[in-house]
Amino acid sequence: MTDQLLPAWSEPFVGARRDALRHLPPFGALDRGWAIGGSDGSGVTVAIIDSGVERDHPAVGGKLVRSVKVELAANPDDDPVVLDDDDALDVVGHGTACAGIIHAIAPGADLVSVRVLGPDNRGKGIVFAAGLDWAIEHGAGVMNLSLSSKSDALFGLFHDLADRAYFANALLVCAANNVPGNSYPSLFASVVSVAAHDLPDPAAWFYNPRPPVEFGAHGLDVDVAWRSGSRMTATGNSFAAPHIAGYAALIRAKHPEVTPFEVKAILAATATRPLA
């Protein structure tokens, strides 16, 4: 691999490179039994900011408690509007895939779909930000994001939203975007950024002490829910993020007092040990 191939956010989590993640966590007594043992995510709301979630998909287990869509206002100078999406559609299948992964790990967690992909592609960064804003305001404890913006004009807006989420006790879990340059909010320090590892194990996640991408989770050949009640095999960082979102929901359900940075620390402390 040459430098031109970078950034490859999965690199630290793949093959022999993974061995270099050995790191002495300063949390001797923490283990997964303490962190998530017996937890099913009950009481935690996870927002999926994506292409929508198919309410009736078996993989969602009837846990979709609300579905909204964000659209640009008729007047481009006005803020985007958030509308109830009673049909709970997923025009792609991707949001349903994320919901299915989260539900498989945290079957007790309530799921909320915030659909930010629509037919109008103009101002999609603004729509995405408005969806994030809505989820923070409506009490999501964990938010799963596969989208990000590269627009420098939106840096301030997303930075503000990431801070607001952090101070509102909401954990942002973002799929890393394998593209050079900035990517907001997935590369902000307060979020949990996730890339895919190459093991066929949904219960394995790794902590990378050398950010920006701090966590590696199952993202290769993942059996996922897709639209129209179907399933398929999919690969990408955006399927790794909902695994971490699911485990974060388990932690938050079992330890309601922990804050976003503590959830991150627990995820790091209980990460799969390389060469374990």
Added chain:
Amino acid sequence: MTDAGTGPRRRTPAFDRDARAALAAVGRRAEIARRLELGGAEAVLRSVVEAAVALFEAEAASIALYEPARNLLVFRVAAGEQGQGVVGLEIAPDRGLVGYVFSSGQALAIADVQADPRFGRNFAEQTQYVPRSIVAVPLLDERGTLGVLEVLDKRSEASFSLRDIELAGVFARQATVAIRASRVERDAATLLRSVIGALTGGEAPDGGVEALVTAALADVDDPDDPLWPLVEQIAALRRVAPEQRELLGSLLDVLVRQAERGRGRRAGRLRAPGG
């Protein structure tokens, strides 16, 4: 301005008509420039998809570019035995895997595509080829997403690996650089919005900026306009080898002179009966 009274300037119908005609002309020129420049980039894009097919040993690879004026992703180039049927196809930017990759900026790979009775199937059937596995990566740089590169069916494997996604991303970056390097103001709608914004000092005229932009671009995409085949041909001429350009230029000169003579004769005939 005929109204010398106080208060905001009032626009006259004649001014409106002239302004709209001027905007339409700006939009048309931007579209011509875009098509000419894209012609140059397409040669590079074609070599990118050809290289992708060869390297992945894939059945097909293609690039879809976003057309902002029409809010559509249009497949511009393709390679591979199973790839050609896709060229010219258009999809909404929020539909299917390609739409998702474009809208989210996230690279994805999927296998067992046919497991979904509807996903991508109608579209795939239009291309006469239904893939088993797809990797799709955004054409993304610091300024935004231009389109999507997709590679279909690696012959040696049932699905694409993380490394394949990385590699496809490298091809996508090459394509992005090629497009950026050749692009003038690609998006006529964006150009018009900024022109109108500058003219009105940010104060939207009656009916809104979007209505003006839509009106100005109404005729630009008319597929029957004889201008566009000409533009496409000129774009194709720009792609030929430099040593051939001189010859082609001379041939064009001859054609233009012939056309002018023909027009003169027709005009003469038309004038003749009257005097």
